[in-house]
Amino acid sequence: MKLTLRVWRQKNADAPGAMAAYEVDGVSPDMSFLEMLDTLNEDLIVQGEDPVAFDHDCREGICGACSLVINGDAHGPERTTACQLHMRSFRDGDTIDVEPWRAAAFPVVRDLVVDRTALDRIIQSGGYVTAPTGSAPDAHAVAVPKPDADHAFVHAECIGCGACVAACPNGSASLFTAAKVNHLNVLPQGAPERESRVLDMVAQMDAEGFGGCTLAGECATACPKGIPLQAITTMNKEWLRAARTSKR
């Protein structure tokens, strides 16, 4: 396959950026999108140009590092991560636009790499459980009802990639935050911080400059792990409960 790529190039956080066009030849339909970018970068290095910077790590869809907006869709046209997207989803001769995640809270570091530490700070503000250290507890010492365990697992799938933020017209991190609140608040292990978790995580989300939820639903459509939009409704419910009952 032969493709034309239009890629966002930006030297550093302060430099202005622009879309630049490149031709890539010899692309196999079995390549992943990232392997296709590797091919482009090898060409660029041979020509003495700077390779395109992009984030990646596991390349198997579990780490959440890859972060490309492909033809206007976070992670591209399939419901998966960019590293698990294959070139067979495109046609020979296609022109493909590749852009970084766009949000005020995700400043561009270089080219397609953005700074997502705002998500880490939301986790630090309450996305944990207080567990005494020491030897590992017995696996079944704390009974968890099956439906609660299922609910926790669905939401624990979040890999923190930030596609929800990139897709949201308001640059909101509501789905990300809601995934962690749902995951931990339903479990007995998360009960001690049930109220402070949701209050602090939502406050941190606001402080980072993410937008609010208008229920446009783009986040849940983009999420490679299928976190449901309903997570946000449940987070709102937990938040209201905590705002009413939290100890002063």
Add this chain to the structure above:
Amino acid sequence: MSWTSCGWPPYGRRMALATRDRRPPTVRTLWDSSVGKKTVMAVTGLIMLGYLVAHMAGNLKIFFGADEFNGYAHWLRHLGAPVLHSHWALWIVRVGLVVSVVLHGVCAFQLSRRDIKARPVRYAHTKARTSYATRTMRWGGVILALFVVWHLLDLTTLTVNENAQAGHPYENVVATFSTWYGNVVYIVAMLALGLHIRHGFWSAAQTLGVGSAARARLLKGAANLLAAGLTIGFISVPVAVMTGVVN
């Protein structure tokens, strides 16, 4: 001894309490948070919605003639008598509505500004599909705010209503819908209202945390029913005047 035998979760709860900061009062928490401001919008929106259902139903009395409609308008002024003095109930409702409109508008403005700031750079590759809801809620809301002002000047203070007479609501309604612009303003506003309620009612359920997969169909159905019912009910009055059913 494993840690689980020292009593979970009270063990953890005590630890969490010892390190927890004082929290501000609930009202402060609500006003400082994007989720809290949405809650204010949902509650004030539902208050206005309740009022509109009653208002629309009342308007339909126009189909039973001038005496019945004017009598109803007169009765509204003495609502709650003899416990309440005349006009008191009316003023209580008016104050509640003004507070709701102002809170709803202020929160909408502040949340919208935050949303726009959070997404400063557009994608070069734009998709046509994005956020029908967000766009129509913002512009629809502005249209409704302007309409409320016009409506009060038209049928409450009678400032912009030519040929209007105080104390003759039936005749004033007919006067309003005897002008082309009266019909255009009211019909456009009521279509905007229908769209606003269609997304707003469902939205409010999510904001207040009562939405669920099991209730999704019920809530969407109720939203459509309310939106269609209010829009058709309100618009039936100008249509009736235009076609001469009411004159």
